[in-house]
Amino acid sequence: DAKTTQPPSMDCAEGRAANLPCNHSTISGNEYVYWYRQIHSQGPQYIIHGLKNNETNEMASLIITEDRKSSTLILPHATLRDTAVYYCIVRLATGSARQLTFGSGTQLTVLP
């Protein structure tokens, strides 16, 4: 699986959009970009994933650059409950390597 690089921490004002970047310059054509988050003392939670097109669901939007070497997770209206560690993971969707490899992630702190 391709390696990812994320900033260690970010702050965001409550109600504003939180934009979390991720670099994955070695991503291969059949690897997906997944985003998970882990709120303190809870299990990781799936947010969104994509291959090449931008994706949106009820939680967030995922913007993937045309060359697929980076992506941005957007929380459109951050709340205090969005304070968590956000993990960007690149992996094959199918195949023998099914485990998720979590890096160090980005600690997002939403400020009142």
Add this chain to the structure above:
Amino acid sequence: DAGVIQSPRHEVTEMGQEVTLRCKPISGHDYLFWYRQTMMQGLELLVYFNNKAVMDDSGMPKDRFSAKMPNASFSTLKIQPSEPRDSAVYFCASTEQGIGETQYFGPGTRLLVL
């Protein structure tokens, strides 16, 4: 759906004792994963099952850890004998096969070995 269920939520034991962690995956999910999280190592995969069969246990210390999945709705992770370095949060996750599988995690079991 109740999500992935783990028990116990907290466990405190003494070194040398046997510890059994339990997991009930989401109904219909045919993959089950056991992860361990510590401050030093982060989240690491211990073992995972597909249709009750072990697919990869390379991350699991074989001398003291054992994982079983006797049926599609139940799995155990056993540590015998436990050691202080086993203190961690143990997460179970499940998913179903298909393009773009996502994993759904349980609340975790916080294990403290004294």
